[in-house]
Structure formats: C-alpha cells, structure tokens
Amino acid sequence: MSIEFTTLSLAELVEGLSSKDFSARELSEGYLKIIDDKNSDVDAYLEVFDDVLRQADKADKRLKRGEGSTLTGIPIALKDNILIEGKHVSAGSKILEKYKAAYSATVIRKLKDAGAVFLGRTNMDEFAMGSSTEHSAFTITKNPHDMTRVPGGSSGGSAAAVASGMAPVALGSDTGGSIRQPASFCGCVGLKSTYGTVSRHGLIALGSSLDQIGPIGRTVSDVELVFNVIRGEDPLDSTSIPNDRYPREVSQDTTYTIGVPRGFFERGVDREVLLQFDKTLKELESKGHTIKDIELPNVKYCLSAYYIIMPAEASTNLARFDGVRYGLHVEGENLFDDYVKSRGRGFGKEVRRRILLGTYILSAGYYDTYYGKANAVRRLIKDDFNQAFDVSGDGVDVIATPTTPTPAFGIGEKSDPLSMYLSDIFTVPANITGLPALSVPMGTVLDKGATLPVGFQITAPILCEDRLFAIGKSIEQIH
Amino acid sequence: MIKKKEVEKLAELSRIEISYAEKETLTKEIESILAYISEIQKVSSDILASDGQLLTNVMREDKDPHESGVFTDVLLEAMPKEEKGFLKVKKILNQE
Numbered sequence: 001m002s003i004e005f006t007t008l009s010l011a012e013l014v015e016g017l018s019s020k021d022f023s024a025r026e027l028s029e030g031y032l033k034i035i036d037d038k039n040s041d042v043d044a045y046l047e048v049f050d051d052v053l054r055q056a057d058k059a060d061k062r063l064k065r066g067e068g069s070t071l072t073g074i075p076i077a078l079k080d081n082i083l084i085e086g087k088h089v090s091a092g093s094k095i096l097e098k099y100k101a102a103y104s105a106t107v108i109r110k111l112k113d114a115g116a117v118f119l120g121r122t123n124m125d126e127f128a129m130g131s132s133t134e135h136s137a138f139t140i141t142k143n144p145h146d147m148t149r150v151p152g153g154s155s156g157g158s159a160a161a162v163a164s165g166m167a168p169v170a171l172g173s174d175t176g177g178s179i180r181q182p183a184s185f186c187g188c189v190g191l192k193s194t195y196g197t198v199s200r201h202g203l204i205a206l207g208s209s210l211d212q213i214g215p216i217g218r219t220v221s222d223v224e225l226v227f228n229v230i231r232g233e234d235p236l237d238s239t240s241i242p243n244d245r246y247p248r249e250v251s252q253d254t255t256y257t258i259g260v261p262r263g264f265f266e267r268g269v270d271r272e273v274l275l276q277f278d279k280t281l282k283e284l285e286s287k288g289h290t291i292k293d294i295e296l297p298n299v300k301y302c303l304s305a306y307y308i309i310m311p312a313e314a315s316t317n318l319a320r321f322d323g324v325r326y327g328l329h330v331e332g333e334n335l336f337d338d339y340v341k342s343r344g345r346g347f348g349k350e351v352r353r354r355i356l357l358g359t360y361i362l363s364a365g366y367y368d369t370y371y372g373k374a375n376a377v378r379r380l381i382k383d384d385f386n387q388a389f390d391v392s393g394d395g396v397d398v399i400a401t402p403t404t405p406t407p408a409f410g411i412g413e414k415s416d417p418l419s420m421y422l423s424d425i426f427t428v429p430a431n432i433t434g435l436p437a438l439s440v441p442m443g444t445v446l447d448k449g450a451t452l453p454v455g456f457q458i459t460a461p462i463l464c465e466d467r468l469f470a471i472g473k474s475i476e477q478i479h
Numbered sequence: 480m481i482k483k484k485e486v487e488k489l490a491e492l493s494r495i496e497i498s499y500a501e502k503e504t505l506t507k508e509i510e511s512i513l514a515y516i517s518e519i520q521k522v523s524s525d526i527l528a529s530d531g532q533l534l535t536n537v538m539r540e541d542k543d544p545h546e547s548g549v550f551t552d553v554l555l556e557a558m559p560k561e562e563k564g565f566l567k568v569k570k571i572l573n574q575e
Contacts, residue, residue, distance in 0.1 A: 304519040329559030341496055
C-alpha cells in the first residue's frame with residue numbers, strides 16, 4: 001500500500017475507508033507490517049491477535065453494505081488489562097499469564113459496535129503498578145524517541161505503539177497518571193476523563209475509586225473521537241455517571257481562563273520542562289486565553305494520600321487472585337500453602353510490595369492514621385479544586401501544570417520505589433478528585449543529548465472534557 | 480518504625496510467600512514509603528473533624544441475573560483443577 005496512512009487522523013482514516021480510497025484490510029495489513037518491522041525493538045505489544053485480518057474483512061463487508069459506524073475498520077491497540085472475550089489478558093502478570101477472558105469489557109463491546117479492529121494487547125506494568133513499564137513480568141517496552149529510556153507507565157505499551165506508528169490509537173487505563181504520563185513521555189495525547197464517564201466493567205482493577213479507561217492517540221481530535229465512543233452510563237459499573245447528568249450542550253467558548261498553581265511545582269521540576277511549559281502558556285495568552293495564578297493549598301498532600309488509598313484498594317482487589325479458581329496455581333502442602341505459593345510466585349516484586357503496604361495501612365491499629373486520614377485529605381483537595389473552579393466567584397475554567405516533572409528517564413534509572421512514585425506527582429490529583437485531565441505534547445526538551453517530548457496537562461471541572469479538547473487543540477496549533 | 484517481624488506478619492496476612500532476602504529489602508522499602516506518606520499526619524485534625532463522607536460504596540441492584548449456565552463451561556475451563564463440573568480444592572478441615 002503506497003498511502004502514508006500513519007500521518008492521517010482517525011477522521012481522515014474513516015473518510016478514506018468510506019470513500020474507498022483504501023479498504024479496512026489494506027489498513028490493517030499496513031499496521032501489521034509496521035508491527036512486524038518495529039515491535040521486536042520497541043516491545044510495545046505482548047501479543048498481536050491472530051484474527052486482525054478477519055476482523056478487517058468483517059469491517060469491509062459492513063462498509064460495503066453502507067452500515068459503517070464511527071470507527072468501522074479503524075485498528076486499535078488494547079492495554080493488557082482490558083478483557084476481550086476468548087483472548088489472553090494477563091495484566092502484565094505471571095499470575096494471569098495463561099488466563100483467557102470469559103467476557104468482554106464494556107469498552108470492547110462499544111468499540112466493536114462502532115466497528116473497530118483490535119490489533120493486539122500492549123505491555124504494561126504488572127497490574128498497572130508502575131510508571132515505566134519496567135514492572136511488566138514479560139518484557140520492558142522502550143521509548144521510541146530514545147530506546148535507552150522508558151516509555152512511561154503503566155500504559156507504556158499503548159503509548160509506545162502509538163508513538164512508533166504501530167497503532168493509530170490505543171486504549172490505556174489511568175489510576176494515578178498511567179495514561180497521561182506515558183503519553184507525555186512518548187509525545188502522544190492522553191485522556192483520563194471524569195471518574196464514571198467510561199465504564200470500568202471488564203477492566204482488571206487496581207484502585208477502584210481511581211481507575212478510568214481512556215484513549216492515547218496522536219491528536220486531540222483522535223482522542224476525543226474514541227472517548228465519545230467508549231463513554232456513557234453502564235448498568236454493569238455502578239459508579240458510572242447517569243447519562244442525564246451529562247451537560248446538554250457543549251460550551252461555545254473559544255477562550256478560557258487558565259489557572260496555574262505555581263506553588264505546586266516550584267521545586268523538583270526540570271528547568272527545561274518548566275521553560276517549555278511557560279512558553280506554551282505565553283502562546284496561549286497570545287491566542288486570547290487568560291492566565292491566572294492560583295493556589296491549591298492541600299495539593300501537596302496528594303501523593304501521600306494516593307500512596308495510601310491506592311495500595312489499600314489494590315491489596316483488597318488483588319485478594320481474588322488465589323490460584324484456586326483461575327490463574328496460576330502452585331501446588332503446596334495444604335490449602336494455605338497453595339495460596340502463599342501461588343501468590344508468592346505469581347505476583348512480581350512491586351505487586352508484592354504494594355499488597356503488603358496496603359495490608360499494613362488497612363490493619364486495625366493503623367486504619368485511622370493512614371486510610372481514614374487519606375480519605376479526609378482527599379476531601380480537602382477536592383474542595384481546593386472546587387474553590388479554584390468556583391463559578392460564582394472569579395474562578396478559573398481549567399488548571400494547567402506540566403504532565404510530569406521530567407522527560408522520560410532511563411531504563412533502570414529509578415530503582416528505588418519511592419523515586420518512581422514521585423514521578424506521578426502532577427497526574428495523581430485528577431484521580432484523587434475524579435476530575436478530567438488531558439496531556440498534550442508541548443514540544444521537546446534536550447536531556448543528556450536526547451531530544452524528548454514533554455506534555456502539558458490541563459485539568460477541568462467534572463464533565464467539562466469539552467474544555468480540555470478545545471484548549472488541547474489550541475496547544476496543538478502552537479507546537 | 481516497621482520491623483522485619485511485622486513484614487513477616489503482613490506477608491502471612493496477605494497470603495504471599497516471600498524469601499528471607501526479600502524480607503530485608505521490603506522492610507527498608509516499606510519503611511521509606513511510610514516515612515513519605517506520613518507527611519499526611521501534618522494536616523490538622525481540626526479541619527478533618529468537620530469532614531463528611533466523600534466516597535460511598537455504590538452497589539449494583541441484585542436483579543436481572545444472566546441466564547443460568549451460560550458461563551459455566553468457560554469458567555470451568557479457567558480452573559486449575561476441575562472434576563466432573565466441580566472446582567477441585569484441598570481439604571479445608573484438618574482431622575487432627
């Protein structure tokens with residue numbers, strides 16, 4: 001196929017398919033070819049599905065009948081923690097290495113209805129615990145911009161697949177930044193939408209009060225298109241937001257007031273990242289947006305609260321992997337021994353660490369000290385954001401920060417768990433508060449001789465994703 | 480301060496076998512993580528006293544079950560040990 005489809009947006013691909021410039025089969029064959037060329041170096045995919053062309057042929061038939069829908073024939077990569085019936089789904093873990101999903105996630109059902117073609121499953125930190133994809137039980141994904149560096153995580157495989165042209169778009173999941181941070185490191189756009197907008201049914205849980213599935217793409221419009229397909233109320237996820245709570249009309253504003261919490265990132269941010277961030281703010285100002293300094297007094301406690309709430313929820317969620325009903329089973333002397341051996345060998349180091357930490361935090365003597373306090377702090381942080389967005393006062397429309405304090409770090413560079421945790425500092429608040437946040441590339445920085453992308457993060461009030469897309473598109477025009 | 484003995488207890492409670500060497504490193508790592516997250520203790524308790532419940536559990540209504548038996552085969556297939564349509568497990572009661 002001669003057409004350079006990797007430079008086309010999803011809308012252009014949809015247009016090309018419906019006007020028969022190329023077929024869904026040709027498009028999928030094109031992507032399989034790129035995967036064949038590049039995946040052995042980048043290691044973004046854990047598995048490429050064997051039925052990609054069959055799915056594409058089905059899409060072609062559908063298009064021929066004139067029954068094409070929003071994404072008919074569009075290939076998409078899936079993070080390895082989203083269930084797709086009959087396929088292996090491992091969450092990057094040995095304990096689920098041979099597991100086949102018994103049912104499909106709601107997002108899969110929606111994408112299938114829209115006609116998407118599933119390319120394969122992408123690498124991730126085991127059970128989404130990590131910020132580099134180095135905690136995968138299977139392989140380390142490389143950053144396509146510098147193969148000695150990490151792609152970020154935990155959705156590192158999805159971001160690397162999109163960045164290297166091995167998929168036009170991918171799904172990830174975000175518990176503390178796992179979509180936005182790898183998007184930032186790989187030069188992609190990543191969306192963590194309002195908690196409850198995208199069903200979690202069929203997502204292997206990490207922290208249930210924090211998890212959201214979302215798209216990683218090359219452009220804001222691509223991410224917006226996929227978000228509009230996968231969002232919506234789902235009776236199978238009782239925390240999904242009822243459809244009647246969505247705003248009736250999309251805001252027609254073209255300029256916004258952007259709040260900048262300087263106090264939050266005055267320390268610990270790479271100088272080049274900060275320069276690029278300020279440059280982008282200036283450009284936004286020259287486009288008619290208003291920039292305003294704001295304060296979020298309690299946000300400094302956010303990462304502490306997160307590393308209490310998330311392991312607490314994770315230790316609870318991961319109790320189900322017992323080697324009895326499904327997954328890895330290691331034979332012991334008695335039932336207790338079966339449990340400890342199956343879980344001891346099935347879970348990797350970071351997972352073991354977080355389960356133990358979560359168990360400690362939830363133990364009777366420490367519950368109030370940690371978990372109780374973290375939940376109270378969660379409330380304070382939410383109040384800070386509500387105050388910043390206050391519509392009755394002089395609140396701002398959105399809040400901007402860098403997505404990450406640094407560009408992509410080297411493979412093996414952050415061997416101490418705490419230093420890895422600190423790379424989530426700017427992304428965690430959106431999960432703690434449930435607010436929607438988008439990472440958009442804001443150009444590149446130079447780090448030890450490498451030119452690396454960095455992301456600009458925008459956070460909006462609940463259900464105001466339209467503002468993220470509008471400002472995100474403004475930023476795309478700048479860079 | 481967390482002690483190695485506590486880490487052993489946590490591993491037992493978590494049903495996870497860990498090696499002797501890992502107990503040492505985990506003790507140090509958990510210690511440093513706890514030191515970091517203890518930052519949260521600086522938040523004044525007075526502010527917190529007025530706090531209402533932010534999150535509540537949302538339960539699915541217990542109705543409209545799926546048709547009985549539709550998932551049986553696929554679930555049986557996923558089981559490590561299965562016999563005549565049943566999950567096979569070890570004895571849970573000791574005769575002693």
